[in-house]
Amino acid sequence: MPSTAPREVDLLIEARWVLPMSEGLPTLENHAVAMHEGRLLGPWPNAEAHRHVRPRRVLRLERHALLPGLINAHNHAGMSLMRGFADDLPLMTWLHEHIWPAEAAHVNPDFVAAGTRLACAEMLRGGTTTFADMYLAPEAVAEVVTHVGMRVQLCTPLIDFPTPWAADFVTGLAKTESLLERYRGHPRISLALGPHAPYTVSDDSLGRLRDARQRLALPIQMHVHETADEVEQGLAKDGKRPLTRLFDAGLLGPDFQAVHMTQVDDEDLAILRETDTRVVHCPQSNLKLASGFCPVARLLEAGITVALGTDGAASNNDLDMFDEIKCAALLAKGASGNAAALPAMAALAMATREGAKALGMGARIGQLRQGFEADVIAVDLERLNTLPVHHPASAVVYAMQSQQVSHVWIGGQPQLVDGEFQTLDIEAVIAATQRYQDAMATTRKQGKQ
Numbered sequence: 381m382p383s384t385a386p387r388e389v390d391l392l393i394e395a396r397w398v399l400p401m402s403e404g405l406p407t408l409e410n411h412a413v414a415m416h417e418g419r420l421l422g423p424w425p426n427a428e429a430h431r432h433v434r435p436r437r438v439l440r441l442e443r444h445a446l447l448p449g450l451i452n453a454h455n456h457a458g459m460s461l462m463r464g465f466a467d468d469l470p471l472m473t474w475l476h477e478h479i480w481p482a483e484a485a486h487v488n489p490d491f492v493a494a495g496t497r498l499a500c501a502e503m504l505r506g507g508t509t510t511f512a513d514m515y516l517a518p519e520a521v522a523e524v525v526t527h528v529g530m531r532v533q534l535c536t537p538l539i540d541f542p543t544p545w546a547a548d549f550v551t552g553l554a555k556t557e558s559l560l561e562r563y564r565g566h567p568r569i570s571l572a573l574g575p576h577a578p579y580t581v582s583d584d585s586l587g588r589l590r591d592a593r594q595r596l597a598l599p600i601q602m603h604v605h606e607t608a609d610e611v612e613q614g615l616a617k618d619g620k621r622p623l624t625r626l627f628d629a630g631l632l633g634p635d636f637q638a639v640h641m642t643q644v645d646d647e648d649l650a651i652l653r654e655t656d657t658r659v660v661h662c663p664q665s666n667l668k669l670a671s672g673f674c675p676v677a678r679l680l681e682a683g684i685t686v687a688l689g690t691d692g693a694a695s696n697n698d699l700d701m702f703d704e705i706k707c708a709a710l711l712a713k714g715a716s717g718n719a720a721a722l723p724a725m726a727a728l729a730m731a732t733r734e735g736a737k738a739l740g741m742g743a744r745i746g747q748l749r750q751g752f753e754a755d756v757i758a759v760d761l762e763r764l765n766t767l768p769v770h771h772p773a774s775a776v777v778y779a780m781q782s783q784q785v786s787h788v789w790i791g792g793q794p795q796l797v798d799g800e801f802q803t804l805d806i807e808a809v810i811a812a813t814q815r816y817q818d819a820m821a822t823t824r825k826q827g828k829q
C-alpha cells in the first residue's frame with residue numbers, strides 16, 4: 381500500500397495479461413500499466429492500480445496482452461520498395477546482379493523516404509516500435525522517423541565503393557559526423573556506424589572505423605559471417621576468418637552488433653563471448669537466401685546477447701517481427717534437434733529485452749518497467765487462432781498473427797489505436813509505393829538494370 385496520494389497520470393491501461401519481459405518476471409494476469417509524460421509506471425494488479433495513480437484516461441483491454449514494443453535490430457527500411465524485386469537467389473548473385481544495379485539506378489533521398497514510410501507503416505502495424513536501419517540516405521530515414529514517431533538506431537552506410545550516398549568510406553565517415561551533430565540528444569534517434577561487411581571494407585577502412593568509433597563513441601553494426609562463402613573467401617584472402625580479422629582490428633566489444641553470424645566455430649564462439657559482442661539473428665533472410673543457420677541456442681548457452689532482425693524486405697520479404705519470432709523459435713529447435721531449444725519466452729526476449737540490450741538501449745526500452753520509455757503494444761488474443769489461452773507467451777509466439785496487434789504507443793504517443801494508424805497517411809504511402817513500382821518496371825523494360 382503506497383503511503384503517498386495517488387499521482388495523476390496521462391493514461392492507465394488495464395489488461396487481461398501483461399508480459400513485462402523483465403528477467404525473471406512471469407506473465408501477469410489482470411494487471412495494469414500507466415503512462416505519464418512518455419514514461420511507464422507499474423505494473424500493478426488491476427484492482428490496486430487506482431491506489432497508485434489517478435488517471436486522466438482509462439483503457440480497459442479485457443481480451444488483450446500488453447508487451448513492450450518489438451525491436452527489429454536489423455533492417456534496410458528503404459529496401460521495402462524492392463520487396464519481391466529479385467527472389468530465389470543466393471546472396472552474392474542477388475546483390476551483384478540485381479540489388480546493387482537497382483540501387484545505382486533508383487536510390488536517392490526521395491526513394492529512401494518513400495521506402496522507409498512503407499516500412500514504418502508495416503512495422504507499426506505489426507507491433508515494432510524500434511528498428512535499426514542500415515541504408516543509403518540516412519538523413520531521409522531520420523526525417524521520416526522524426527515525423528512518424530518511431531525509435532531508430534541509424535547505422536550510416538560505410539562501404540569502400542561509391543554509393544548514391546557517399547563516394548567512398550572516408551566521405552561516409554564525414555557525413556556520419558554531420559548527422560551526429562544534427563541528431564545528438566534526439567529522444568528517438570540514435571546513430572551507429574554501419575560498415576557494410578568484411579568483404580566490402582578494407583583493412584585501411586577498418587582502421588579508420590576504429591578511430592571514428594573511439595572519437596565519436598558510437599556503436600557499430602555490420603553484416604558478419606552471413607555465408608560460408610564469405611568465411612572461405614576471407615580465409616583465402618586474409619589467412620583468417622572475418623570475425624578474427626575484426627577482432628585483430630580492435631573492433632569487437634559490447635558496442636559491436638554482428639548481423640547474421642550463420643558460421644560460428646569454437647574460436648568464433650570464444651571471441652564473441654570474451655568480447656561480449658552482440659549478435660543479430662535474421663532467420664528468414666538467412667533461410668530465403670540459403671545463407672545458413674545462426675546457432676542461436678549455442679550462443680545463448682554461452683551467454684551471448686542475441687537480438688532479432690528481419691533484414692530488408694528485399695530478402696525476407698516482410699518486416700513482420702511476430703513471424704520472425706516464431707521462425708526463430710522453430711528454426712532453433714529444428715536446427716539443433718532439441719525441442720526445448722529457444723522456448724517461447726526466450727524467443728520473445730530476443731525481440732524485446734535482449735534486442736534493446738544489443739542496441740545499447742537496455743536501460744530504456746524492451747521491458748514494461750517503471751521509468752522505462754512508454755513503448756507498449758497490445759495484442760488481442762481472443763481470436764479463433766489463439767484461443768484457448770493456456771499460456772499467453774505460447775499464444776503470442778506460436779499461434780498469433782501480427783494483425784492481432786491492436787494498439788501501439790511509442791514514448792506514450794498513440795501510433796495505432798484499434799488497428800488505425802494515428803500519424804501515417806496510408807493512402808499517400810501506397811500512392812508513393814505505386815509510383816516507384818511503375819518507375820522500376822519501366823527501367824527494367826528498357827533493359828537499364
Ligand SMILES: CSC[C@H]1O[C@@H](n2cnc3c(O)ncnc32)[C@H](O)[C@@H]1O
Pocket residue numbers: 456471475479480483514515516537538539576577603606665691692695
Ligand atoms: C551500405 S547500405 C546497406 C547495403 O547492404 C545491402 N544489403 C541488404 N541486405 C543485405 C544482406 O543480407 N547482406 C549484405 N548486404 C545486404 C543493401 O543492398 C545496401 O547496398
Ligand SMILES: [Zn+2]
Pocket residue numbers: 454455456603639691692
Ligand atoms: Zn542486412
